[in-house]
Amino acid sequence: MNDDQLLRYSRHILLPQLDIKGQQKLLDAHVMIVGLGGLGSPVSTYLAAAGVGRLTLADDDVVELSNLQRQVVHSEAQIGNNKVNSAAERLKALNADVELSLIDRRLDKAGLFEATRDVDVLVDCSDNFATRFLLNEISQQQQLPLVSGAAIRFEGQVTVYDPRQPGRPCYRCLYEDKGELEETCSESGILAPILSVIGGIQAVETLKLLAGIGDSLAGRLLILDAFSMSWREIKMKQDPTCPVCNKTAE
Numbered sequence: 001m002n003d004d005q006l007l008r009y010s011r012h013i014l015l016p017q018l019d020i021k022g023q024q025k026l027l028d029a030h031v032m033i034v035g036l037g038g039l040g041s042p043v044s045t046y047l048a049a050a051g052v053g054r055l056t057l058a059d060d061d062v063v064e065l066s067n068l069q070r071q072v073v074h075s076e077a078q079i080g081n082n083k084v085n086s087a088a089e090r091l092k093a094l095n096a097d098v099e100l101s102l103i104d105r106r107l108d109k110a111g112l113f114e115a116t117r118d119v120d121v122l123v124d125c126s127d128n129f130a131t132r133f134l135l136n137e138i139s140q141q142q143q144l145p146l147v148s149g150a151a152i153r154f155e156g157q158v159t160v161y162d163p164r165q166p167g168r169p170c171y172r173c174l175y176e177d178k179g180e181l182e183e184t185c186s187e188s189g190i191l192a193p194i195l196s197v198i199g200g201i202q203a204v205e206t207l208k209l210l211a212g213i214g215d216s217l218a219g220r221l222l223i224l225d226a227f228s229m230s231w232r233e234i235k236m237k238q239d240p241t242c243p244v245c246n247k248t249a250e
Contacts, residue, residue, distance in 0.1 A: 008095075012051070027053045031122075031206060032119045033055060033058065034125060035058070036057055036087045037071050038151065041195070042196045044057065047203055051097075052206075053098065054100075054101065055099070058103040060104060074086045116144060119144060121147060121206050125199070145162045148202075151195050151198045159222065160205050169239065173238055197226070
């Protein structure tokens with residue numbers, strides 16, 4: 001770690017739980033963020049600022065005017081551009097030392113498997129069930145921690161699925177893959193700052209996993225009701241019949 005890095009990350013280094021060794025782990029780490037929208041904006045910004053050495057950004061969408069109410073990594077000048085390119089420009093301006101890999105297309109299962117071979121933490125900032133179920137499968141196959149967040153209207157939720165911990169549930173334990181329709185922000189609305197709250201927690205959990213500190217949200221689901229500004233915590237258990245994470249169900 002050079003002198004500039006010691007100064008840049010000095011507030012991290014002052015934390016006895018993190019220190020220089022923990023910051024070095026962040027600098028050596030590789031995180032993949034899927035979705036550069038409302039959740040991916042704060043996640044990518046905080047991880048870049050925190051000094052995560054390599055970020056892979058994946059999103060096949062382009063920036064639209066209606067995104068700017070909540071997707072704060074983008075700007076008016078980027079309307080019409082790919083979200084990964086737009087985000088990369090912002091993140092490079094924030095921290096030029098961060099290595100960025102950009103994927104501007106939708107990956108199938110084989111593509112995701114290949115893209116996550118050397119990833120340390122996978123962050124799900126997507127907005128649809130199909131992608132979430134696919135990322136969950138990849139997480140289990142690669143034994144890769146998955147930091148999951150979602151938000152709509154005045155509500156948000158966040159958790160960690162960590163297949164390295166025996167007996168922990170996966171996304172499929174909570175939600176059945178029935179191909180049902182889902183609500184979206186474009187249909188139901190979203191209060192913009194809620195995405196920064198949930199995305200910020202996703203960033204915190206990611207940094208903790210990378211540095212190997214603290215207790216993660218694995219096995220616990222945090223639910224935010226911002227209208228009453230209240231939090232609930234739900235303990236989650238592995239589904240004994242889950243076809244994804246419970247091998248005895250096969």
